[in-house]
Amino acid sequence: MTATATRAPERAATGEASALAGLGAMVRFMLRRDRIKFPAWTLGLALFVVYIGSALPVIAPTEQELTASVPMLQQPIGRMFTGPAYGLDAITYERFFSAGYVAYLYIVAALMTIFLVTRHTRTEEQTGRAELIRANVVGRHTPLTAALVVALITSLVAGLLVTATAVSQGFAVTGSVLVGLGVVFVALCFAGITAVTVQLTEYSRAAAGLAGAILGLAFIIRALGDMAAIGGSALSWASPLGWATQTAPFVLDRWWPLALVAALAVAAVVVAYLLQARRDLGAGLVAARQGRPEAGRWLAGPWGLAARLQRSAILAWGGGIVALGVVDGLFTQTMLDVGDTMPEALGQVFGSDALATGYLAFLAVFSGYMTAAYVVYSVQALRAEERSGRGEAVLATPTSRVAWAGSHLGVVALGASGIMLVTGLLTGTAAAAVTGTWSFVADSVLAHANLLPAVLVVLGLCALVFGWLPRFLGIIGWTMVGVMFFVGNFAPMMDAPQWLIDLSPLSHPANYPVEEFEIVPVLVLAGIALTGVLVGLVGLTRREVLQRG
Structure with a gap:
């Protein structure tokens, strides 16, 4: 009895430590698999900033022409597309970029991590490759943790590139850093949300589709809130995309709304780990609907x-x-x-x-x-x-x-x-x-x-x-x-x-x-x-x- 009682804590400690066994190797493996997708997504976001920054002076080379474009963003339909339209009463190229295009950077960043987390978790389980990997010295939570670490690395690189390219276009450093951080936090937020959806369903398409539906709902809520008034309304604050756009880069330069995005990301990750502990490998918490007995x-x-x-x-x-x-x-x-x-x-x-x-x-x-x-x-x-x-x-x-x-x-x-x-x-x-x-x-x-x-x-x-x-x-x-x-x-x-x-x-x-x-x-x-x-x-x-x- 004494020997058994003594070894039990040791086994518990070993089991707890082994939950993340092989994490470093898994991260390197996932980065190796993403050797094409990683630069494609991150450089694509940076190139988008370069294109917009280069195109705006061509579209509106004078202050009068830039001012003439403002009503497109100030109208309710325009705000629905682009955001709360901060700072358009004293328009500059960087403010036009923030008001008209930054919201789409956040959407693309969210899609980037939705696909990334789904690809490295649910897709691996669906195809059976995760079972082969788990047959090695790999902990229960290692694949999900590795996917989130890769999402963190990808998001940070994307944010750094977006910041650097925005500064290279002559935009203010503070606002550029804020835009880059918005990309990072929104990407991580939807990485956490996707980490939850992959626990719910057995199929990768359904998991990605559910996360995408949440992104779409966030866009709709933000759009309806921003349509109500310039600067947004209470409804704008009910969406993680709304929180990111409410930072108002190059105008108000507010940092604290990103704390809301970060809090949602952390909460989603915690929920994902709790749900993963309650399901079997390859299964989803929501049982797949059985088909008809005859086709x-x-x-x-x-x-x-x-x-x-x-x-x-x-x-x-x-x-x-x-x-x-x-x-x-x-x-x-x-x-x-x-x-x-x-x-x-x-x-x-x-x-x-x-x-x-x-x-x-x-x-x-x-x-x-x-x-x-x-x-x-x-x-x-x-x-x-x-x-x-x-x-x-x-x-x-x-x-x-x-x-x-x-x-x-x-x-x-x-x-x-x-x-x-x-x-x-x-x-x-x-x-x-x-x-x-x-x-x-x-x-x-x-x-x-x-x-x-x-x-x-x-x-x-x-x-x-x-x-x-x-x-x-x-x-x-x-x-x-x-x-x-x-x-x-x-x-x-x-x-x-x-x-x-x-x-x-x-x-x-x-x-x-x-x-x-x-x-x-x-x-x-x-x-x-x-x-x-x-x-x-x-x-x-x-x-x-x-x-x-």
Whole structure:
């Protein structure tokens, strides 16, 4: 009895210490795996600051032109998009940057850690790799702790780069540091929130989706609060994004709201550890809903299965893109109200001196590269089906590789088409509702339909890479989306070379409704998209399935 009583505390102490066994090795392993994603996210945030800092003097080279742009941010719709609009009564470039763009830095930083924590925790458990790792000398809490440490390192590097690039643009040091710290704390806050969501569900998509929904809810609450009044309202203080924007960099330079973000991050991490201690490896605290004992007829073939697997992405991405389109459409009258005083460079972005038609054309382009992002994401889901082994299970049935992959690509094409057309319809309807010009509905639908073949070119490119070089699918696909985003937003203002502009498929169709519709570019782009899909399917039939990378 004495020996047993003596050893019990020793075992307890050993068990407590071993809960984080192998932490250093796990952190190094995760950083090694993120050797591409780490610089992509952190440098991307810094480059965003560089682009905005460089573009603002081009858009509004004089104080009068900068002042003329202020009403876009001061209007309730503008505040909904950007934030509480502090300091616009004495506008400077750094204050315009803070009022108009810093909120989006925080959103991107939050997405960065949502994907990071999900990738290194729930995805590892879902695929079974976590069980292999836990078979070594690895503690129960080591993977989650390592993921949070990597999130901390990534957030700190991102914050340092954002601060340095803001200072390099001539912005005040105090405000730049505050923006960088906002990036760090918001990123860590949503890392903690994601650490909770990965405990609740068995699936990585559901965990990331739940964390993303919380981010979306935080944005909506902040947006409604900031719409109520310049400087925000009580509702603005109910959102972690609202806390970050209430620091008012370059105006009030308040530090204490970041303490609220930090407190939420710490509370979320504590809850995550408590929940992890109550569940089994690979399981979620919320049990997965059991499916029907028998599948419906529509699931009997590859098209039905592909539609079921792609359904969530279509609804999530489509809902977000359509919602943004509606809000943008409601902003049309505000754009017209300030059109006479708007800087000339914005006319270059819209591609027309006729502000209404130029704005509708720009919204179609915006929907185009958002839908292109959906396409890349959805084709990556097909790659995930292959790497997980589920694709191999489908191919073990009388289903050919072409039918399996082709059905997924076909569903993605239909999803992209539906997203573009519905967004065009509702964007035009919103614009018509606030302006009373109902011809905007047809113009918006046709503008979006005109760009659909360009979006499908991205599908063709992704199919081509998936068929022949699948390990490079994410890099090439997201790089193309980045090029499209840059060309659509910055190329006209920064006198980008024509060869760079031509890299974006969206730059080739006519700029409808500013320009007359042209059928030839549409047909050529459609042909390129179809060729890419066909050649990609040929490549799939000639390579090894489950080619990892």
